[in-house]
Amino acid sequence: MNxxxxxxxxxxxxxxxxxxxxxxxxxxxxxxxxxxxxxxxxHERGYEIVPVNPNYPSVMELKCYPSLDQIPGTVDIVNLxxxxxxxxxxxxxxxxxxxxxxxxxLGVVHSEAAQRARAAGIGVIMDRCIKIEHQTxxxx
Numbered sequence: 001m002n003x004x005x006x007x008x009x010x011x012x013x014x015x016x017x018x019x020x021x022x023x024x025x026x027x028x029x030x031x032x033x034x035x036x037x038x039x040x041x042x043h044e045r046g047y048e049i050v051p052v053n054p055n056y057p058s059v060m061e062l063k064c065y066p067s068l069d070q071i072p073g074t075v076d077i078v079n080l081x082x083x084x085x086x087x088x089x090x091x092x093x094x095x096x097x098x099x100x101x102x103x104x105x106l107g108v109v110h111s112e113a114a115q116r117a118r119a120a121g122i123g124v125i126m127d128r129c130i131k132i133e134h135q136t137x138x139x140x
Contacts, residue, residue, distance in 0.1 A: 011123045012133050015101055019076035020048055022130075023068060023099070025090050026081035027051040029059045034105070035081035036060070038131035045134070050075060068093040079103045079130060088113045095120045103130055 022042065027035045027049070040060060043049045051059040054066035065071050068078065068090065078094040080087060080102065087110035094102050094117065101123040104110065114124040 008125060011101060011125055012128070013137070015077060015103070015125070015130065016134050016137055019100070020046075021050060021073075021075045022047055022077045022079050023050040023052050023065075023071055023075040023097075024079045024081065025052040025068065027053050027059050027064070028081075029053075029056050034129075038081075038105070038129060039079075041131045042134065068097050071097065075099050077101045077103055077130075079105065080108055081105050082108060084108055084110050088116075091117050095122065098122070101125065103128070105129055106132075 024035060024039050027039050030036055039049045043060060049060065049062060050071055051062055051064040052068055053059065053064055056064045058064050075097060076099055078090070078097065078099045080090055082090060087104065087108065091102060091113040099122060102117050104126040106127060106129045109126045114126060117124050
């Protein structure tokens with residue numbers, strides 16, 4: 001996929017069909033939180049979830065990293081469960097990591113940060129839920 005020829009529907013399809021390793025920034029250990037429910041759902045369907053949250057040593061029995069720059073190896077997607085004012089710093093860290101896609105969850109929109117990511121060759125989805133998109137495509 002090429003961020004310069006961005007087609008949101010194609011990026012969502014690619015995400016759900018081709019990606020395997022997803023860094024989830026802001027993943028909570030609380031089972032009632034959307035970040036936990038969405039990540040657990042994807043993990044149960046074979047996606048490798050990499051929790052990123054400085055407040056926990058592990059989430060879902062998975063090693064939790066305090067920041068994106070401490071994740072070993074590569075990730076396909078950086079999934080942001082954050083307030084919009086925290087997005088620019090995460091996008092800047094993600095640009096260094098070079099995922100194929102940055103996914104901002106429902107209610108998370110930051111056009112300037114998205115523009116920087118796309119300029120760096122990274123696709124961006126904003127204000128969509130990866131779990132809902134998966135359920136729509138694979139459970140109907």
